[in-house]
Structure formats: C-alpha cells, structure tokens
Amino acid sequence: MLASILLVMLNLPTPVSRKVESSVREGISPLQQVFSGIGFRISEALIALRGLGGIVRENQELSAEMVRLQNETRLLRSLAAENADLRRQLGFAQRNISDYIPCEVIGRDVSGWWQTIRLGKGVSENVGENRAVISAEGLVGKTIDVSLHTADVLLISDPACKVSARISRTGAFGIVTGRGVSPRGRAVCRMEFINKNINVLPGDEVLTSGLGGVYPQGILIGYVEKVYQDSHGLYQYAEIEPKADLGMITYVFVESRGDPVDEFMRERLQEQGGYR
Amino acid sequence: MVFLLVFGSVLQAVVPTGPAMGQVRLPVLLGLVIYYSLLKPRRTALYAALLAGILQDALSMIPLGFSSFCFILTAWIISSWREEVFTRHWLTHMLMGLAAAPANLLALYLLLTQARLLILPWAGLMLKLWGSVVTGVIFVPLVCRAAETLEVKLGMLEARES
Numbered sequence: 001m002l003a004s005i006l007l008v009m010l011n012l013p014t015p016v017s018r019k020v021e022s023s024v025r026e027g028i029s030p031l032q033q034v035f036s037g038i039g040f041r042i043s044e045a046l047i048a049l050r051g052l053g054g055i056v057r058e059n060q061e062l063s064a065e066m067v068r069l070q071n072e073t074r075l076l077r078s079l080a081a082e083n084a085d086l087r088r089q090l091g092f093a094q095r096n097i098s099d100y101i102p103c104e105v106i107g108r109d110v111s112g113w114w115q116t117i118r119l120g121k122g123v124s125e126n127v128g129e130n131r132a133v134i135s136a137e138g139l140v141g142k143t144i145d146v147s148l149h150t151a152d153v154l155l156i157s158d159p160a161c162k163v164s165a166r167i168s169r170t171g172a173f174g175i176v177t178g179r180g181v182s183p184r185g186r187a188v189c190r191m192e193f194i195n196k197n198i199n200v201l202p203g204d205e206v207l208t209s210g211l212g213g214v215y216p217q218g219i220l221i222g223y224v225e226k227v228y229q230d231s232h233g234l235y236q237y238a239e240i241e242p243k244a245d246l247g248m249i250t251y252v253f254v255e256s257r258g259d260p261v262d263e264f265m266r267e268r269l270q271e272q273g274g275y276r
Numbered sequence: 277m278v279f280l281l282v283f284g285s286v287l288q289a290v291v292p293t294g295p296a297m298g299q300v301r302l303p304v305l306l307g308l309v310i311y312y313s314l315l316k317p318r319r320t321a322l323y324a325a326l327l328a329g330i331l332q333d334a335l336s337m338i339p340l341g342f343s344s345f346c347f348i349l350t351a352w353i354i355s356s357w358r359e360e361v362f363t364r365h366w367l368t369h370m371l372m373g374l375a376a377a378p379a380n381l382l383a384l385y386l387l388l389t390q391a392r393l394l395i396l397p398w399a400g401l402m403l404k405l406w407g408s409v410v411t412g413v414i415f416v417p418l419v420c421r422a423a424e425t426l427e428v429k430l431g432m433l434e435a436r437e438s
Contacts, residue, residue, distance in 0.1 A: 002322050002323070002326060002348065005326065006326065006341060006344055006345060006348060009330075009340050009341035009344060010340075010341035010342075010345065012340060012341075017339065017340040017341075020330075020334070020340060021333065021334040021340055022334075024330060024331065024334035024335075025334050025335065028282060028285065028286060028331075028334075028335065031282065031283075031286050032286050032289060032290065035286050035287070035290045036290055107286075107289040107290055107335070108289060108290075108292070109289075109301075109335075109336045109337065110285060110288050110289040110301055110331075110332055110335035110336045111301065111332060111335075111336035111337070111338050111343070111384070112293065112298075112299050112300045112301040112404070113336070113337070113338070113384070113388065113394055113396070114336070114337050114394075116336075116337065118289070118335075144337075145337070152337070159395040159396075160395060180400060181295045181299060182295065183295055183296055184295065185294070185295040247292070
C-alpha cells in the first residue's frame with residue numbers, strides 16, 4: 001500500500017504534483033508566518049536593546065536623510081517629466097515604471113539545497129512568476145514558484161540564478177551568476193563574460209542591464225571585489241559582493257509590471273488550489 | 277503525529293543555519309522519523325516517513341516523492357534494527373543521527389543530480405556532509421527527547437523507568 005503510494009507520487013504528472021505541493025504549502029504558510037513573525041520580533045527587540053544609546057542620533061540622521069531624499073525626489077520628478085516629454089518629441093517608446101509590492105519573508109528552503117526564500121504573498125496579491133525581487137539595498141532575486149498566498153524566490157547567490165548585468169562606470173556587459181555562500185556567511189556572485197579589453201576595477205558598481213526581460217534596468221546588484229584575467233580566453237570575470245544582505249532579509253519588494261494577474265486565471269487557480 | 281510533523285517542518289524552514297555547516301537545515305523531520313521508527317510500530321513509522329517527506333518536498337524545490345523515498349528507507353532500516361538497540365537512550369538517537377543524516381543527504385544529492393536539478397561542487401557537498409554529521413549528532417537526540425516528552429505528557433507513551 002505504502003509502496004504504491006510512493007510509486008504514484010514519484011510518477012505523478014508535474015501539474016498534479018505541483019498542485020499537491022501548492023496545497024500543502026498553502027496550508028502551512030499561516031503557521032510559517034507566525035513563526036517567522038515571532039523570530040523577527042525577537043531579533044528586532046535584541047537590536048533595539050543593543051542600540052538603545054544610539055537611537056536619538058540615528059533618528060537625527062534619518063530625519064536629515066529624509067529631507068535630502070524628499071528634495072532629490074522632487075528634482076527627479078521634474079527630470080522624469082522633462083525626459084518623458086523629450087522622448088515623446090523624439091518618437092521614442094515610453095518606459096514603463098514598475099511598482100513594487102512589499103512582502104514579508106516567511107521562510108527559507110527547508111532542504112538546504114537551494115538558495116531560496118519564501119514570501120507571504122502570492123498570486124492573490126498580484127505577485128507573479130519571474131518578477132524581480134529587490135530589497136532597500138539592491139537586487140535579491142526573482143520569483144520562481146507562485147501559489148495563491150506564497151511565492152518562492154531564487155536568490156542571486158544560487159548557481160541557477162543568472163542576471164544580465166553591466167558595470168556602471170564603463171558600461172561593460174556580463175552575466176552575474178550565483179556562487180553560494182562563503183564560509184563567512186556572505187553571499188558570493190561572479191560576473192562572467194566581461195569583454196577582456198575593458199578595464200574593470202575593484203569597487204565598480206554592478207547594475208542590472210535590463211536585457212532578458214526579467215529584471216528592470218539599473219537595479220544595484222553589488223560591487224566588484226576582485227577581477228580575474230583569463231590569459232587564454234576572450235573574457236575576464238569578476239567576483240561580486242551583492243549589496244543586499246541575503247542572509248538577513250525580512251522584507252522585500254516584488255516588481256509588479258502593472259499587468260494585474262488575469263481575473264479568469266486567478267479564479268481558476270482558486271478553484272484548483274494553487275498556481276505555478 | 278501530524279501535528280508534530282507539521283510543527284517540525286515549520287521549525288526546519290524557519291530556523292536559520294550557518295554557512296560553516298554547508299547551510300544544511302536542522303534535521304527536525306529526520307529526527308521525528310527516527311523517533312517514530314524506534315518507538316512506534318513499523319506501519320506508523322513508515323506513514324510518518326511518507327508524511328515527513330511530503331512536507332519537506334512541498335516546502336522546498338525537491339520533486340514530490342524524493343524525500344519520502346529517503347525517509348521511508350531510513351524508517352524501514354531503523355525499525356528493522358530496533359530490537360537490537362536501546363530505543364529510548366540518547367546515545368542510540370545520537371548514533372542514528374550520525375548515520376542517518378549524512379546517508380539521507382547523500383541519497384537526496386544522488387537523486388537530485390540524477391534528475392539534473394542541482395548544481396553543487398564537490399567541496400560544497402563535503403561541507404554539507406560535515407554539516408549533516410554535526411547537526412545529526414546534536415539535534416536528532418534533542419528532537420527525539422522533545423517528541424518523547426510531549427508524548428509522555430499527552431499520555432501517548434509510558435514514562436521512562438528511572
């Protein structure tokens with residue numbers, strides 16, 4: 001009996017096995033949210049206790065930063081309007097400005113084989129598959145598996161994650177690939193296929209190039225740590241330190257391209273109990 | 277049993293792990309499978325292993341059935357041997373953790389690489405094996421002890437003879 005259940009499970013068609021997995025995930029996600037919430041409150045309380053002395057100073061610094069950012073936003077708005085006007089006059093296509101959906105991280109990959117996190121929002125909250133996920137610091141990854149109320153995110157540190165990138169100083173293009181986590185706990189990435197003739201320096205800023213269609217252009221990925229020359233090949237490659245602290249993130253933002261998930265699709269998913 | 281396994285899977289998903297251990301997760305579900313294999317009838321142990329596997333697969337990117345297969349194999353082997361060991365002794369749990377955690381990890385690695393779902397260099401695998409040995413030795417006895425205490429308190433298991 002048990003062997004037959006196992007055999008059936010192993011040979012289930014992919015959509016059916018995904019539906020089963022989705023249903024289990026949906027059932028467990030409220031409990032996961034509670035647990036991660038408790039963990040977050042505890043870590044917040046510890047941070048607050050540790051930094052009690054510096055709160056006033058931090059508040060002053062944040063107020064100054066807020067004023068600076070408000071001024072910058074005002075200036076950028078006028079520049080954006082001017083830019084849109086010029087693009088219209090030149091007959092260029094208008095750029096879509098992405099919205100971002102704030103999401104709480106409710107868990108990590110339970111098996112430890114992949115670099116993934118789970119978010120507490122899914123297709124019901126307009127989170128779709130293959131959408132860029134960012135934090136306040138920079139690029140985090142992309143959504144790979146979405147159910148009604150949860151979404152799995154493949155982090156940029158996973159070897160399966162590849163991001164088309166460019167170095168902001170020189171404009172050199174390359175592909176950023178995950179390299180896992182170093183023994184010190186920092187996520188490691190590598191930028192490959194950089195033209196050998198372009199000068200790349202440690203500290204150079206690496207941004208998303210916007211090519212490939214998943215990640216919008218200009219999101220900060222990280223900074224170049226070391227550059228390696230391949231004497232026999234056509235390319236050079238660089239170790240990248242991601243800006244976002246992938247091991248500690250509790251809140252992220254998922255890109256919403258302003259194309260709400262089809263109502264028909266959503267209803268169908270709700271009937272089926274999941275969406276992948 | 278279902279409550280314990282669901283609780284265990286959430287705990288396994290939420291508790292962070294260190295990079296020095298190859299980022300292996302705490303073996304909470306494996307600990308529970310070992311516990312049921314040692315202290316419950318074989319049938320119950322095998323169903324617990326099946327459920328633990330479904331939970332682990334659902335909460336990760338592992339295809340459905342892979343973890344269940346590994347857990348069922350573990351439960352089958354342990355329940356065949358349980359007449360030969362002190363089923364409620366911490367040393368037994370520790371040795372079971374020492375053997376079962378890396379064995380499960382290796383079996384899953386083989387299944388996942390065979391299915392071309394995983395890219396992991398040898399160094400990474402070695403680090404994970406080391407991590408699974410350490411976490412298996414430390415956490416399997418703790419999980420077994422916690423499950424036993426809970427079941428004794430709920431009257432589902434007789435208290436140990438002191």
